[in-house]
Amino acid sequence: MAQYKTPVLIIGSGPAGYTAGIYAARAGLKPLIVSGGQIGGQLTLTTDVENYPGFPEPINGGELMELMKQQALNLGVEFVEDKIIEVDFKQHPFSCNSENYNLFTADAIIIATGASARWLGLESEQKYLGFGVSGCATCDGFFYRGKDVAVVGGGNTAAEEALYLTNFAKSVTLIHRRDTLRADKIMQQRVFNNPKIAIEWNCVIEEITGSDSPKSVTGLRLRNIKDDSTKELKIDGIFIAIGHHPNTEIFQNHLELDNNGYIVTQPDSCQTNIAGVFAAGDVKAPEFRQAVIAAGSGCTAALEAERWLNSRHL
Numbered sequence: 001m002a003q004y005k006t007p008v009l010i011i012g013s014g015p016a017g018y019t020a021g022i023y024a025a026r027a028g029l030k031p032l033i034v035s036g037g038q039i040g041g042q043l044t045l046t047t048d049v050e051n052y053p054g055f056p057e058p059i060n061g062g063e064l065m066e067l068m069k070q071q072a073l074n075l076g077v078e079f080v081e082d083k084i085i086e087v088d089f090k091q092h093p094f095s096c097n098s099e100n101y102n103l104f105t106a107d108a109i110i111i112a113t114g115a116s117a118r119w120l121g122l123e124s125e126q127k128y129l130g131f132g133v134s135g136c137a138t139c140d141g142f143f144y145r146g147k148d149v150a151v152v153g154g155g156n157t158a159a160e161e162a163l164y165l166t167n168f169a170k171s172v173t174l175i176h177r178r179d180t181l182r183a184d185k186i187m188q189q190r191v192f193n194n195p196k197i198a199i200e201w202n203c204v205i206e207e208i209t210g211s212d213s214p215k216s217v218t219g220l221r222l223r224n225i226k227d228d229s230t231k232e233l234k235i236d237g238i239f240i241a242i243g244h245h246p247n248t249e250i251f252q253n254h255l256e257l258d259n260n261g262y263i264v265t266q267p268d269s270c271q272t273n274i275a276g277v278f279a280a281g282d283v284k285a286p287e288f289r290q291a292v293i294a295a296g297s298g299c300t301a302a303l304e305a306e307r308w309l310n311s312r313h314l
């Protein structure tokens with residue numbers, strides 16, 4: 001067990017965490033990042049990223065995150081591979097315990113633990129992740145120009161993803177396990193009125209089929225849960241839109257969370273309900289789940305932390 005003491009502890013190593021680290025290091029705050037189990041965050045789950053500014057050609061998600069890490073390390077950010085399992089925000093300095101029995105104490109904390117997409121749990125889903133299976137239409141829709149795609153889910157996200165994909169795809173099949181959508185009525189109407197969208201009701205995906213060379217999705221095997229019949233659907237891409245959950249379990253009863261478990265912050269700010277504790281990126285109910293937005297939010301959190309620390313030393 002080691003003890004780490006830092007002015008600014010950053011929990012999470014996604015775009016929000018690394019950007020917070022870069023800004024806090026340049027402010028002379030000697031930040032420390034605790035990586036969590038997914039070093040680099042959600043972008044490491046994808047292949048081509050082509051909407052992060054500064055990269056004229058698509059860049060692999062893992063590579064982009066490695067570059068961010070390198071930039072943070074070059075500026076002097078301390079990096080510890082570990083996972084926080086317990087926090088104490090009642091006393092100052094704040095303290096956090098980790099999976100590896102380390103104790104971290106900090107004057108300010110930036111939480112950047114992100115959110116996790118819910119997945120169907122099929123082996124084929126993991127096999128083709130980034131090769132026809134996606135969790136983000138805004139990120140990957142562009143790659144399906146003129147192609148046939150499917151979206152699974154019946155909530156607002158699925159409806160939004162399906163509608164967005166009609167801007168690129170030849171056809172969009174929405175697959176839902178029940179016979180009514182959970183999405184808001186207005187979203188439902190937009191889906192029903194869009195001639196490019198077909199709906200497979202009462203269906204679950206049994207298998208995502210594909211080829212190995214080139215590695216790509218070619219279809220789905222659907223099972224109708226009413227009559228147990230199965231059918232094959234030829235598609236080039238499947239977007240999983242069955243919800244996300246914020247990685248905030250350890251902050252329950254320590255910070256104010258909204259009904260969906262996201263950390264509540266003040267408007268246009270990363271300040272949580274506890275002075276000196278900030279939240280950045282997907283962990284604070286993002287309207288848009290995008291890396292550049294998470295990075296911007298990490299920057300805000302670091303600047304706010306700097307201001308807050310300076311105000312205490314006056």
Ligand code: FAD
Pocket residue numbers: 011012013014015016017034035036037038039040041042043045046048049050051052082083084085112113114115116117134135136139140247250280281282283289290291292294
């Ligand atoms: P995350 O990236 O989720 O990082 C969270 C970090 O917190 C991880 O490092 C994790 O290990 C750490 N963590 C969690 N719990 C703990 C803990 N208890 N202790 C310590 N650390 C912890 N966006 C785009 O802009 N362009 C794209 O092309 C794009 N493609 C995507 C493709 C996929 C498949 C997915 C899932 C997302 C994609 N996104 C894309 C969205 C983008 O990845 C997210 O918006 C962004 O990563 C959010 O950044 P974040 O730093 O808030 O959190």
Ligand code: NAP
Pocket residue numbers: 119120152153154155156157158160177178181182241242243244
């Ligand atoms: P959600 O509302 O929880 O919907 C998830 C959908 O996925 C549900 O239809 C659910 O089916 C289905 N589903 C869950 N697990 C599944 C599984 N294993 N297999 C197949 N289907 C599965 O999630 P969301 O759509 O991401 O929305 C989350 C929150 O954000 C909601 O409050 C939503 O209103 C909000 N949001 C709002 C907007 C907007 O206002 N523009 C946009 C996006 C999100 P069942 O219906 O059968 O449970």
